[in-house]
Amino acid sequence: MDVAALRVNSDRLWSALEEMARIGATSAGGCNRQALTDLDRQGRDLFVRWAREAGCTIEIDEVGNIFAQRPGTDRDAPAVLAGSHLDTQATGGKYDGVYGVLAGLEVLRVLNENAVVTRAPVEVAVWTNEEGCRFAPAMLGSGVVSSTYTRDFAYAVEDKAGLRFRDELERIGYLGSRPAAPRPYAAMFEAHIEQGPILEKEGLTIGAVTGIQGAYWFDITFEGLSCHAGPTPMEMRRDPWSAAVPVMAGAFALARANGPWGRATIGDVRVEPGSRNTVPARVVVSIDIRHPDAATLETMVAGLHALVERECAAHGIFGQTAQVWHMPATAFDARLVERVVSAARRLGHSCMEIVSGAGHDSLHTAQFAPTTMIFVPCAGGLSHNEAEAATAADLAAGADVLLHAMLEEAA
Ligand SMILES: [Zn+2]
DSSP states (O other): OOGGGOOOOHHHHHHHHHHHHTTTBOTTSOBOOOTTSHHHHHHHHHHHHHHHHTTOEEEEBTTOOEEEEEOOSOTTSOEEEEEEOOOOOTTBOSSTTHHHHHHHHHHHHHHHHTTOOOSSOEEEEEOSOOSOSSSSSSSHHHHHHTTSSOHHHHHHOBOTTOOBHHHHHHHTTOOOOBOSSOOOEEEEEEEEEOSSSHHHHHTOSEEEEEEEOEEEEEEEEEEOOOEETTTSOGGGOOOTHHHHHHHHHHHHHHHHHTTTTOEEEOOOEEEESOOTTEEOSEEEEEEEEEESSHHHHHHHHHHHHHHHHHHHHHHTOEEEEEEEEEEOOEEOOHHHHHHHHHHHHHHTOOEEEEEESSOOHHHHHTTTSOEEEEEEOOGGGOOSSTTOOOOHHHHHHHHHHHHHHHHHHHO
16 A cells, blocks of 8 residues: 555545535525534534544543544554534634544545554544634633633533523533543644635645734723814814824834734724714724734734833823733644645645634644644635635645645554
8 A cells, every 4th residue: 555645535525515514504605503503413413423434433522522533553652633623603614614624534534445554543523612603712622621711611601692501512412521631642733724815825725834823902092181173273182093093003013014924903993982073082992913923922012012102101191001812822833834844745735834813723732732734725815704715626635735744643
């Protein structure tokens, strides 16, 4: 058996994606299969059936994460895992998450039909509630395993209708008994559509993901003095915008100065009292700051704080910065990133190292196991959208890279 000649079956992978996409299919061509709904149960059941047919043993943990294992010859060897999620946004696509799970399943099928024996077990994981749109926070199932959240915290999370995570998990039959705790793993790979435009723009097929951007969310409050828009001369105002505008422009400049990976986004602004002929008393600006390198991110944050202080002092405005959320920058395992790069090269696929702008379960698994991700292009970089699209050829290329990176680790 020439293992180097193994390739995934592109048609089989494509039809598995299409069959899964029928569960929760929307009229606009996307998917609505939110975590722990009846549709999520159907999607899980389909995966479990396929994995059993592929000869796997199935384990479900206490937060509903599914582990399908194909044994190796060495019972004690840590497993090599491919994993992602099957839940979607309410107006989600067919590939976000699902691709990583079904590419893993395709790897198992290729190994089976070629009777490939591996030393280490090969495993496929389905992480519970990655999207976070029904039950916040996102990436909850992997987050319990990584001890980012406790099991009981997850159990108590409620959706908008007041239904509890644990009750819904039990209702759909996926409240398992395997402890939601790390086991030793040799490697974890998550194949995923890029959800951004870079690979498509560069005309490349594979992204070897070196890490996930760190992020900070701030609310910056600028307080001045409310007054009439007509009678008050400009130089006699204490207009919160006089500080807020240069701070906003400065945040964008900070991101550009730390390019190409620096990001600044102002997604929400609140103006009080919010009247067109009144100088506002208060302006609250949300700023989302991101960078994949932890030290650079801290430098950007320090720059933002200095900016707020300087502009508020210069314009007699009271400024206050509140940190709303922080996601630490995650660096993936360098050895596994190199595995992905060299597998892509051997398979003849163009490849670049890339950083993930979005959070993924891999952010959590990297806390307890060597982890990396494999990105493939998606049309227009569009994701969390029913029009999300990827080509069969790119999806197969990513799955081939997954197959060979996993085989090397499990050999
Ligand atoms: Zn995803």
